Amino acid sequence: MNDSKLVKYIAELGTRDRERLRQLVQSPFFNQHKPTMELLDFILKAITKENGQLSREKVYQKLFPKSSFDEQKLHNVMSNLKKLFHRFLAIDYIEKQPLQEDLYTLEAAFDRNQFELMSNSAKLLEKHLDEQQFEDYFFHYAQYRVAHNLGYYGGHYVDRTKSETLQAMLDHFDRSFLIEKLRNCCHLTANSMQVNTHYDFGLLTPLLGYIQTHYIDVVEPDKDWSIRLYWTILQTMRDEGNAQHYQELKKMLNESFDKFSPESQKDLYGFASNYCIRRSMMGDEEYKRELFDLYKRGLETGLLLNNGIITEFNYKNIATLGGNLREFDWTERFLQEYKAMLPPSKRENVYNYNLAYLFYNKKQYKQVLSSLLHVQFTDVMYYLNSNFLMLRTYYALKDTEALLSLIETFRIFVMRNKKMSPTQRKEYTNFLRFAKKLVELKHHGGTYTRSALEEKLKALRAKIEATDSVINRSWLLEEAN
Known part of the structure; x- marks a missing residue:
């Protein structure tokens, strides 16, 4: 049983999550099947022991001591535990998402015709949404879900001539859709520029014209920041020769950075850096020093790290640029300090290649060839x-x-x-x-x-x-x- 996917998944959990999974499985609300509870206990004990083994026959005997081994019966218990494990993951994820439980409460109340509860939940949600710092995709999608329930409740049971809430529902849905559409198109456009991939972007072309008319070329520029951000990022790739789009990104970095969510801040920083990379590769030397300063800022603020990990591509780009600009001491410190933050499976390969590149810039050519021997x-x-x-x-x-x-x-x-x-x-x-x-x-x-x-x-x-x-x-x- 040690090689089963179920045991592997449970073993990958941390100590706290294993205990929380045990509490869920033992809760009569979620599970009243005793063999399933016992199976989880056996698994938890085995994975905490060094070389702990789980024999299917021995486990079955402990679960069903009065019957002979039945593979299907054991499989059914494992399947039940696997379903509970999936439920644990889903509940844990929902609990970590802001306002998600409150939104489900609102929608469940509407579905059950508990309209007083729905109205109270909506008021609480609207208060929380008013406190949100960033008007990003989730903000607009949450506003859409609140307005959807209130709007259709009002239309059915209060006054169908009042359209403000349903209009707000449409507006917020449009904004949430546009932000997510543009964000994904930005990432996939970048992907198609780097590797040989192609995507059908569907409605993107007519949407870009609509966005420019309704969100970009408007009298009040200080609104819809997420739409403006991803529209501008996309223009830096679709109209690369026009540096005005990059200057707009740079302005957002310097003057409006705190208006964006952490995810959008990373996109703003990342795509601005990628633009400088492309321009540098095309021979525009003035972008190299600017890119180097962006990299330093990204390391200092943690924008270049994802849960403490730096990608091999960012690591390589920083090391390459540092060597090209003859920042040898800084680059060597960077290679050593951030090596441990590379993904373990690629760490040595990435480090050796970039060390070779540093040797090249220092004109230590024999060391270059020696380091490249270790690159796969x-x-x-x-x-x-x-x-x-x-x-x-x-x-x-x-x-x-x-x-x-x-x-x-x-x-x-x-x-x-x-x-x-x-x-x-x-x-x-x-x-x-x-x-x-x-x-x-x-x-x-x-x-x-x-x-x-x-x-x-x-x-x-x-x-x-x-x-x-x-x-x-x-x-x-x-x-x-």
């Missing part, structure tokens, strides 16, 4: 990033044979890999084409006269600058200079 290619991006770093290291060491071999292997991988988006594939193939030409010119420069080499490098720079899709353009231009 667990996904496409690690392969691309590690090979790009190795390419630059071979270039710095002037190991032409290894360099040209790597460029060809790299090119074949990019052309054959189906997980890369067409845009990514084009960016990398252009980079590798220019890198090969650069190697041929710089490492075989002795075959040209000085003036001929300068002319060829000048022509190469012009081609690099004229080509739209080239990743790591700044490195190519720097080395071709």
Whole structure:
């Protein structure tokens, strides 16, 4: 039984939650089946002991001492306990959500025609909602649920000519829908830009026009902050070349940050940072220092951490930028201090790659290759990033044979890999084409006269600058200079 999913799920609970689960299972309101209570006790005792074993036959004998082993009968008890475990999770989750129990009480009272209780619950809820600091998705959805019950109660039993409550119901539902629609479209648009995924965004295009007319270009800008936030974030990705959208995000960061819920604050910070990343990768150098300052702010405020964990992508971006800006001491401290906050399954891989990148920026090239030996290619991006770093290291060491071999292997991988988006594939193939030409010119420069080499490098720079899709353009231009 130790390998059953039920035992595994219970073992994953903390000590406090195990006790609360036991209390629920023993409560006659939820369960009156004694073998189910006893089964949970056996499981709890076994998982608290080192190498505690649960034999199906022995457990069955303790549950049903007067009958021979029946697999189906034991399965039924386990199934009942599993249902109670699911109920425990649901109740625990509801209890942790703000106002959720009060909303269910209101709706249950309406369903049971207990209208006095419903009215009293609605008054209490409206008071709590008035005290809410953020008008986010949940705020509007909760307002919708309150207005829904009061509006239809009034229409059926009081005065159907009064429409204010039902109009409020519609308004709050629209706002809750728009916020959640925009928020998800922001995250999925970002996902499709990073990996080769595609989504049908449905009503998004007509909604964007409606939002701009009714919520963005309005006389009173100091309202509907969540809608304005996610609309602006989406524009930074759909109209990337227009820096005005980013400036609006920056203004929200500096002047209106406390108007957003913690979740929206993370989105505001995260998407502003991602915009700076994309602009930096396109060669807009002025965004690098601004991004570095954003990263420092995110670490200081905890915005870059999720329950004490930093993602491998944020860790890499911070380390890369710190090295590029020659903030070597700060970056080395960051790598060491935040290593323990990486997800355990990826910790060593992420740390070794970023340590290699720091060595590269410090021109310690042999240490680069040594660190990269410990990096496993667990996904496409690690392969691309590690090979790009190795390419630059071979270039710095002037190991032409290894360099040209790597460029060809790299090119074949990019052309054959189906997980890369067409845009990514084009960016990398252009980079590798220019890198090969650069190697041929710089490492075989002795075959040209000085003036001929300068002319060829000048022509190469012009081609690099004229080509739209080239990743790591700044490195190519720097080395071709």
